[in-house]
Amino acid sequence: MVVEEVRYDFEDYPKYADDFVRDLTKLMIVSKMNSTARNALSKEYFTKLVSQVEGGETNMVKYGQPMLYVKYRGVEFTDQKVASQFVRTKNVIDVTMESVFGEFVKTFDSLASMSDSRVKWGVGETPDPMFALLDLFVEAVGRLSSLDPSSPNSLASKRFGIRNASMSRKSLHVEFLVNGQLNILELNPAKKKEKAVESLFGSSEEAKAIVALMKQ
Numbered sequence: 001m002v003v004e005e006v007r008y009d010f011e012d013y014p015k016y017a018d019d020f021v022r023d024l025t026k027l028m029i030v031s032k033m034n035s036t037a038r039n040a041l042s043k044e045y046f047t048k049l050v051s052q053v054e055g056g057e058t059n060m061v062k063y064g065q066p067m068l069y070v071k072y073r074g075v076e077f078t079d080q081k082v083a084s085q086f087v088r089t090k091n092v093i094d095v096t097m098e099s100v101f102g103e104f105v106k107t108f109d110s111l112a113s114m115s116d117s118r119v120k121w122g123v124g125e126t127p128d129p130m131f132a133l134l135d136l137f138v139e140a141v142g143r144l145s146s147l148d149p150s151s152p153n154s155l156a157s158k159r160f161g162i163r164n165a166s167m168s169r170k171s172l173h174v175e176f177l178v179n180g181q182l183n184i185l186e187l188n189p190a191k192k193k194e195k196a197v198e199s200l201f202g203s204s205e206e207a208k209a210i211v212a213l214m215k216q
Contacts, residue, residue, distance in 0.1 A: 001099070002098065002099055002101070003096065003098040004096070006113070008093045009092050010093070014091045021145050021146075024095065025142070026134075028162040029174070030053060031070070034164070036066070036067060037067060043068060045169070056071065075111065083097070084097045087158065087159050128189075133187040141210065144210065145160070153205050153209035162177075163176065163177055163182065170190055181202065181204055183202030183206075
């Protein structure tokens with residue numbers, strides 16, 4: 001296992017720290033998006049979403065069963081390729097990346113740190129409403145990461161990562177970790193507003209705060 005930690009220091013440019021956290025969170029989500037290829041509805045919706053990620057295309061991988069992942073800017077992601085987490089302390093973000101493939105650690109770092117690193121999704125004339133929900137999630141993570149660490153809702157100084165983002169028919173199950181504690185949200189824009197974001201697992205204060213912000 002190759003593990004690398006990279007520090008991104010924005011003390012001299014504090015406004016860029018928020019942008020970096022948002023873009024990194026989006027990259028984490030894209031790198032973990034997947035769907036079974038056997039369910040026609042899940043496959044169709046997943047393919048539609050990926051087509052609205054700039055630089056993204058679907059990538060078929062056959063493990064025990066055929067799975068769809070995202071090939072982003074030429075990088076083929078799967079569950080096993082790379083895991084990443086970050087800790088934000090004021091305007092300093094420490095990113096930990098690990099993989100059994102050493103080159104994937106370097107590749108992920110390059111995607112996160114390149115000058116044009118912004119993940120652009122929801123592109124096209126009629127963006128799928130799933131991206132509006134994902135934007136709310138990303139914004140909530142960004143806001144909570146900038147709170148005072150003394151707040152029980154704060155993500156500051158805590159290790160945050162996306163473990164999985166799996167498609168189930170027209171719902172996206174986003175699994176995220178806060179200091180190793182698992183939380184799972186279901187995002188479904190086809191449901192009524194109050195039900196479009198639901199917590200399936202985890203009762204941490206940080207997870208509750210993310211849901212509350214998304215529902216505002």
